[in-house]
Amino acid sequence: MDRQKTFKNIEPAILYFGTPVALISTVDENNLANIGPVSSVWALGRTLLIGLECGSKTYQNLIKQGECVVNIPAACLFDKVERIATLTGAQPIPDYKKTRYQYEPDKFRAGGFTKLPSDMVVPPRIGECSMHFEAVLRNKIVVEDDPVEQGPIAAVEVRVVKIHVDESLVIKDNHINPEKWEPLIYNFRHYFGLGKELGKTFKAEV
Ligand SMILES: Cc1cc2nc3c(=O)[nH]c(=O)nc-3n(C[C@H](O)[C@H](O)[C@H](O)COP(=O)(O)O)c2cc1C
Incomplete structure (x- = not known):
């Protein structure tokens, strides 16, 4: 450690420490398609965990119909994401x-997004996004007593069944080129792209 840190106890409204945005x-x-922006999503193998307010249409649709597409926007789409943020x-x-x-x-209309048909699920993909993970519902954990949330929230487990990636990001047939891919990062309610590369892990294949 080159600097001795001192720490302060605070109670911020949110703990969104910088994760990629997904739509x-x-x-x-009635087969009416909806888009829900989230930043609470992470992957383990082909399983995604999505954090959703139970009062959102996204949660209601996913629980009833059992399918979704997790669309990943590049950083340059932040203004389109923000266009639907209050809806x-x-x-x-x-x-x-x-x-x-x-x-x-x-x-889709309000944000200027384009519907593309999915292969394995009913919800459409979003044409402007660089990656689409078609997924089916597996499980949910509902949290009723979070100290700052105003209603119930849930961690929803979905299984990815089909993956679509913008061809211009693909290298060596089956990899995503990290030098070209620029996720949209939600960093304490501000949108960021990525900084410059710092290095790679021992498991990196490209
Ligand atoms: C960048 C961004 C990230 C968000 N992250 C989440 C999230 O992780 N989980 C969640 O439930 N809501 C999140 N929200 C809020 C929802 O998008 C918002 O509640 C929206 O109204 C949901 O739409 P729906 O009710 O049509 O599903 C986020 C909003 C934005 C703009």
Whole structure:
């Protein structure tokens, strides 16, 4: 350690320490497609864990219909993501969101996103995103008593069944070129791209 740190105890509203943004596409019982921006998503093998408010349309659709596409936008799409940030497909809008969110049944139109058909699931893919993970619902853990959330939240486990990647990012047939891929990072409610590369892990194949 080159500097002796001193630490302060704080209670920030959120703990979003910088994770990539994903746009979750789902469909409702009338096959109407919705998009839910999230930053709480991570991968283990072909399993993704997605953190969702239970009051979101995304959660409701995913639990009822059982499928989603996890679409990964590049950093340059941040303004389109922000265009749908104050919208919800949920009606009625949950009380705690009423003052800051508006109901919007068509976020593809509102955000200027293009629907592409999926291969294995009903929800469409988002054409502007660089990667699409088609996925099916496996499990959920509902948390009712989080000290700062205003309603129940859930960790939703989905299994990826088909992967689509923008061809210009693919190298050596089956790898994503990390020098070309620029995820959109949600860093304490600010959008960032990546800084310069620092190195690679011993397992890196490209
Ligand atoms: C960049 C970004 C990241 C977000 N991350 C999450 C998240 O991880 N989980 C979540 O439930 N909501 C998250 N939200 C808020 C939801 O997108 C918001 O509640 C939205 O209204 C959900 O839409 P829906 O009700 O149509 O599903 C995020 C919003 C933005 C803009």
